[in-house]
Amino acid sequence: MKYLSEFADPDLAALLLTDIAETVTRPWALMEVCGGQTHSIIRHGLDQLLPAEVELIHGPGCPVCVTPVEIIDQGLEIAERHDVIFCSFGDMLRVPGSSTDLFSVRAGGGDVRVVYSPLDALSIAEEHPSKQVVFFAVGFETTAPANAMAVHQARDRGLTNFSMLVSHVLVPPAIEAIAASPDSRVDAFLAAGHVCTVMGTAQYEPVAARYRVPIIVTGFEPLDVLDGIRRAIQQLEGGRAEVENAYPRAVRSDGNTVARAMLEEVFETTDRDWRGIGPIPMSGWRLSAAYREFDAELRFAVHDRRIEANNGCRAGEVLQGVIKPNQCEAFGVRCTPRHPMGATMVSSEGACAAYYRYRRLGEVDFDHG
Amino acid sequence: MATADFGGVTKTICLVYVPEASIGDYTIIHAGFAITVLDEEAAQASLDLFEEIGILESDTDQATP
Amino acid sequence: MAEGWTCPVPLRDHDRITIAHGGGGLLTDELITHLFLPAFGAAASGATPTDSAVLPFGDQRVAFTTDSYVVRPLFFPGGNIGELAVYGTVNDLAMAGAEPMALSTAFVLEEGVEVEVLGRVAQAMGEAAALAGVQLVTGDTKVVDAGLADGMYITTAGVGLVPKDVDIRPERATPGDKVILSGPIGRHGTAVLSVREGLEFGTDLQSDCAPLNGMVHAMLAARPDLHVLRDLTRGGLASGLCTIAETAQIGIRYTEATVPIPPEVQAACGFLGLDPAHVANEGTMLAIVAPDDADAVLEAMHAHDIGSHAVVIGEVTEQNPGVVVARTPLGGHRIVDRPLGEQLPRIC
Numbered sequence: 001m002k003y004l005s006e007f008a009d010p011d012l013a014a015l016l017l018t019d020i021a022e023t024v025t026r027p028w029a030l031m032e033v034c035g036g037q038t039h040s041i042i043r044h045g046l047d048q049l050l051p052a053e054v055e056l057i058h059g060p061g062c063p064v065c066v067t068p069v070e071i072i073d074q075g076l077e078i079a080e081r082h083d084v085i086f087c088s089f090g091d092m093l094r095v096p097g098s099s100t101d102l103f104s105v106r107a108g109g110g111d112v113r114v115v116y117s118p119l120d121a122l123s124i125a126e127e128h129p130s131k132q133v134v135f136f137a138v139g140f141e142t143t144a145p146a147n148a149m150a151v152h153q154a155r156d157r158g159l160t161n162f163s164m165l166v167s168h169v170l171v172p173p174a175i176e177a178i179a180a181s182p183d184s185r186v187d188a189f190l191a192a193g194h195v196c197t198v199m200g201t202a203q204y205e206p207v208a209a210r211y212r213v214p215i216i217v218t219g220f221e222p223l224d225v226l227d228g229i230r231r232a233i234q235q236l237e238g239g240r241a242e243v244e245n246a247y248p249r250a251v252r253s254d255g256n257t258v259a260r261a262m263l264e265e266v267f268e269t270t271d272r273d274w275r276g277i278g279p280i281p282m283s284g285w286r287l288s289a290a291y292r293e294f295d296a297e298l299r300f301a302v303h304d305r306r307i308e309a310n311n312g313c314r315a316g317e318v319l320q321g322v323i324k325p326n327q328c329e330a331f332g333v334r335c336t337p338r339h340p341m342g343a344t345m346v347s348s349e350g351a352c353a354a355y356y357r358y359r360r361l362g363e364v365d366f367d368h369g
Numbered sequence: 370m371a372t373a374d375f376g377g378v379t380k381t382i383c384l385v386y387v388p389e390a391s392i393g394d395y396t397i398i399h400a401g402f403a404i405t406v407l408d409e410e411a412a413q414a415s416l417d418l419f420e421e422i423g424i425l426e427s428d429t430d431q432a433t434p
Numbered sequence: 435m436a437e438g439w440t441c442p443v444p445l446r447d448h449d450r451i452t453i454a455h456g457g458g459g460l461l462t463d464e465l466i467t468h469l470f471l472p473a474f475g476a477a478a479s480g481a482t483p484t485d486s487a488v489l490p491f492g493d494q495r496v497a498f499t500t501d502s503y504v505v506r507p508l509f510f511p512g513g514n515i516g517e518l519a520v521y522g523t524v525n526d527l528a529m530a531g532a533e534p535m536a537l538s539t540a541f542v543l544e545e546g547v548e549v550e551v552l553g554r555v556a557q558a559m560g561e562a563a564a565l566a567g568v569q570l571v572t573g574d575t576k577v578v579d580a581g582l583a584d585g586m587y588i589t590t591a592g593v594g595l596v597p598k599d600v601d602i603r604p605e606r607a608t609p610g611d612k613v614i615l616s617g618p619i620g621r622h623g624t625a626v627l628s629v630r631e632g633l634e635f636g637t638d639l640q641s642d643c644a645p646l647n648g649m650v651h652a653m654l655a656a657r658p659d660l661h662v663l664r665d666l667t668r669g670g671l672a673s674g675l676c677t678i679a680e681t682a683q684i685g686i687r688y689t690e691a692t693v694p695i696p697p698e699v700q701a702a703c704g705f706l707g708l709d710p711a712h713v714a715n716e717g718t719m720l721a722i723v724a725p726d727d728a729d730a731v732l733e734a735m736h737a738h739d740i741g742s743h744a745v746v747i748g749e750v751t752e753q754n755p756g757v758v759v760a761r762t763p764l765g766g767h768r769i770v771d772r773p774l775g776e777q778l779p780r781i782c
Binding site for chain 1 (some may be wrong): 416
Binding site for chain 3 (some may be wrong): 042048
């Protein structure tokens with residue numbers, strides 16, 4: 001497919017890797033914040049191909065991983081109701097709440113449906129006027145325009161049986177929280193390309209300046225990721241700390257102004273708890289006053305559940321890049337993809353699940369490959 | 370709403386956020402919505418840049434490849 | 435700053451069956467290993483992880499297998515539940531090296547399903563059986579209340595005879611063996627998904643639903659001592675390779691660039707967030723053969739339509755026993771796991 005395969009070209013990848021190897025003179029730790037980038041790195045084995053001095057720390061870029069347990073529990077409570085059709089993106093189904101998950105709710109008779117787009121949930125609402133249709137609006141800024149349009153159309157059409165359980169999280173406050181943390185080892189960030197497609201790049205300027213960290217807006221194909229890394233290393237070696245756009249074909253500095261206008265109208269900023277990290281002020285979106293009637297949390301009056309004490313899961317430290325997954329005592333022992341203790345092991349883009357795939361690998365000789 | 374071709378499979382998606390889009394444009398799509406039209410000149414410029422890096426590499430490379 | 439939260443209940447300890455248990459992946463295996471086999475006790479001493487059980491019968495060996503078909507929708511591009519029900523069981527027999535002889539066909543029908551629909555399915559089964567060269571010799575029909583069975587469920591069981599010089603089972607995979615893939619992957623799953631409600635997308639792609647026994651017969655004629663055969667169904671290429679690697683406790687490494695993937699499969703997997711190696715197939719298989727046999731086996735496969743794209747994708751290794759490793763086009767490598775549970779429900 002045009003504009004995908006060219007950016008996976010192995011020869012160009014080799015050139016970028018050589019350039020990185022020849023530029024780097026000392027160890028650096030880079031954090032990619034987007035689950036799609038984590039996935040690309042693992043899928044192509046990029047971190048094996050980088051010089052040893054370049055360490056990649058997988059950041060909290062997986063909205064599934066960071067959705068607070070309280071919100072999942074609220075979703076589960078709503079989904080269990082007989083008058084509800086609960087719609088969600090597929091990757092939320094296996095994420096554990098305090099005691100169960102959407103898959104199990106479905107097994108128990110709950111009407112839980114996977115949708116590709118929130119507009120599909122809207123259609124379901126129109127087709128089932130006697131049911132309440134709830135859409136689980138989880139995601140970064142990238143999926144927010146879609147969710148905004150769904151609720152905007154619901155209001156336009158006067159739908160009374162559609163609502164959204166909103167758990168949007170914002171990337172710049174998360175990057176700032178990690179950069180500000182005294183335990184942070186991150187020297188530079190690869191910012192999430194499609195988040196910036198929507199929001200632009202201006203929000204990162206103050207973070208780069210205040211914490212002296214290069215922030216490179218990076219895409220998802222192998223060449224994009226390698227180029228993001230290359231530019232980060234160049235800045236670090238050169239003592240610079242700027243926001244740089246390595247994804248110009250999809251990102252403009254002011255983002256998508258039409259989408260941003262809709263987001264302004266439909267959402268307002270709020271404090272948000274990030275699973276495994278904790279509360280980050282003004283790091284999430286909830287429905288604005290004009291759209292509050294579509295807020296599932298209010299419509300169903302679901303109550304906050306209190307979270308019990310830590311069971312030994314260290315996903316939070318992993319998400320912040322403080323420890324690597326294989327430094328957690330439970331890793332691969334009590335905690336595996338089959339028996340996950342935390343969201344970072346459940347989600348295929350989670351750092352722990354990613355590390356698990358490399359855990360067993362010994363020497364692999366591909367000379368004859 | 371419009372039809373997007375993902376390289377052999379087609380799907381109906383919403384173009385409300387890319388009012389400037391026209392037939393033949395490449396777009397980035399999330400959750401059924403196009404969020405930007407791909408800047409094809411910028412795409413080519415990026416690829417050219419990567420090639421250039423290679424040329425610079427071989428120019429400065431003293432050892433035999 | 436880390437927030438505490440409770441340990442999520444592992445899926446294995448759930449007291450209800452979930453859709454994931456039917457995915458053909460790790461959870462299905464758990465059900466077999468931790469529920470069925472212990473419960474069956476001594477009666478399951480002959481049970482096998484392979485597609486067919488091979489049982490001694492006098493001086494012959496009989497291959498015996500069964501499968502249920504619950505695919506939704508009943509008709510999909512390139513096939514239907516009836517063809518699947520015949521080919522799926524024929525293929526399981528062929529994977530033991532057996533010549534399929536006869537199938538039973540049991541129907542669970544939903545009250546209210548149109549007779550015309552059942553007629554089309556039955557017609558397709560007759561044609562499929564004729565193409566595969568098997569007899570449909572016995573069967574059963576039950577009807578359940580409207581709202582159950584999604585139209586219909588079909589279960590087929592099959593028997594066949596295994597030729598004397600044939601010994602095909604995962605344990606025969608030997609370091610140095612070549613791993614052959616018969617054709618492009620991901621077609622069945624993608625075709626079914628394209629008409630699945632809520633996900634519909636437009637494509638010309640058809641399921642690869644087909645009988646493999648004719649091609650296997652030719653492969654055995656060329657080289658009787660094939661080591662392992664496995665058809666790829668739920669769980670895709672990844673499941674097929676992983677099952678062999680785990681059962682035989684050998685390593686498998688393959689080169690991704692050699693695996694034929696139709697562009698439509700790549701595209702659909704791209705926007706659905708699926709790995710083509712996890713997507714179901716219904717007429718595609720693996721063969722693991724001694725290195726000296728690879729060329730002759732490939733030649734036999736290329737002479738058949740469904741094997742025209744057969745290719746060596748990798749080899750069996752001593753290193754990393756039980757693990758499947760793929761070399762990526764960029765030269766890195768990644769471990770290939772089976773899908774955990776239900777990526778694509780009701781695909782077969």
